Amino acid sequence: MSEPSWNFEGEPPFELRTEAGINLCAYLDAMPDAKLKTYDPKMSDEQLMRWDDNFTDEGHLFLPCCESEEVEVDMYRRYLEACIVYRNRVRGSLMAEA
């Protein structure tokens, strides 16, 4: 099944939206739904970074072009969990359109 056209980036911000936040939303929009569904909130920070597989050995998400702010694991987790709420809300309608 093809991936629906997620648009978490277009959702009203759930916290003050920085440039890194905008790009993190876009990054999560590109994450396959099947992978997102395997997220377990009980994962430790280290497990979460391994789960994503796009963190650097310096401990931040490799998010291109966000040179004014590093996306560390706390911020990543906040956005990921908000993204899951978003997808749970729109999944049905987007799947029906797809």
Added chain:
Amino acid sequence: MWIRKGDLDRAKGIDTPIPTQVVSNEEFIPRPQTRKQKQVEDLTMEWGTNNAKKIGISRRAYMASSMGIATALLASNCVYGGNAFEVGEDEQFEPREKEVVKANGQKGKFFIIDVQAHYSNGIALNFRNSETAKNMGFDLKNDTEAYSFRTFTKEMFLDSETAMVVISGVPGKEEQRAPDGRELVDAERTPRGAILPSWLMAKSRNELNQIAGSQRALCQGNLAPNHYWNTATNTIDKAATLEQMDREINQYKINSWKWYCHTDPARTGNGFQVDDDNAQWFIEESRKRGLKLMSVHKGYSYQSRTLGHLANPKDIEKAALRNPDFNFVIYHSALKHGATDGENWKEMNEYNPETGDFLWHKILMDIKRRNPQINNVYPEIGSFFNTLAIQDPVMCMHGMGLNIKTYGADHVVWGTDCLWWGSPQWGIDAFKRFQISDELCEKHGYAKITDEVRAKIFGLNAAKLYGVDVNAARNALPADALSQIKEAYLDRGGLRDNYFHGWVQQA
């Protein structure tokens, strides 16, 4: 997990003098090493090890020499075919000094100005010392040092032939005043840390020039039309912008602006375009103050649909036509390389081997094709030449051939994006020897790259843009302190590290 290429190489016992895969400057997701790049790596290591034994020096010393670079370029020719690099077998055993024309027509070394040089002051890397990081079991080396000003000075000036650098900005704004209205100074202006704020670039430039006793560094200023924003009216804060403009021009004495249209340091929720009303107002204010050089990041972008498209160079056309007294230096020659492309990056970027076109370079080329009268746009080749040279030398021939054919050899500007790529010397050696094949020249009308063209691209074009008197600068070099430090460094056996700071995937 992403790690720095230099760390990966060291773990694998590799010390090739040329990076054997594209490293990311944090503007795109690192790409996996290709089969051919692995072949170049294996051949370079095998030949380099044998050659070092043959002439009786350590492999490390060999790989740090011009002979090591020649070996790597021969390996590239062997793997890719096409002889993109004019390098003789004998250069593996005997360094060859490359002579070229000086500005006045006499023979001499190339005068190299790198208009895209970066370093980090380490502030942005504080996470490494945080409790979270410590508890994760990472092997944390002191990256503040590894990527610091001292490393920058060593790798740019002692380990390479670069004569002058332009310390090039990255997105970020300065806070102007404390809550009590007091004007903030230096590090106070970037309280949350920043990689290269304008105040720091200016300070580093001054420090370098004072150390050298001659002009070795210039710097850019980061101020852009979306840095100071009135959130109540959702419009540009012109008073704050002008205050900062005056500061950067008069106090920091910046030499060029550096714009990133697809970034949003003021949290406006949007970026800007070089041809929009706010940018035009900014240009007019800068004109009044006498600074008419715009360096603009184009290309390398991220996936955000809100911001990513603003790195497309399409907005340069109107701005260049409307402001013929300004010069616009287009960084990365607008090479797109989006954030999500991987092994199929050439397809993702619509590379057409028949025409040599690819995104968004084609858009930049089309601007000049449509407007032959445009004479104030300059493609810059940092993370363009070096990226393409090790990813696909034929694509590199197209990219460089098109830049020179379309904009002219007097409009292509040398930059490297180092230190992401380590010391720039390997790129310098590669470009000294880089050539476009007869076949592509005949089919596409590209000109062969002569030493006269190289001299322009390496430094003479940037010198004109920045108002550098090349002959005076060249004459000052032998006596300056940096040259003397370099001489002592080399006499004491100083070696280039062949450490590439950009990112790759851990195998």
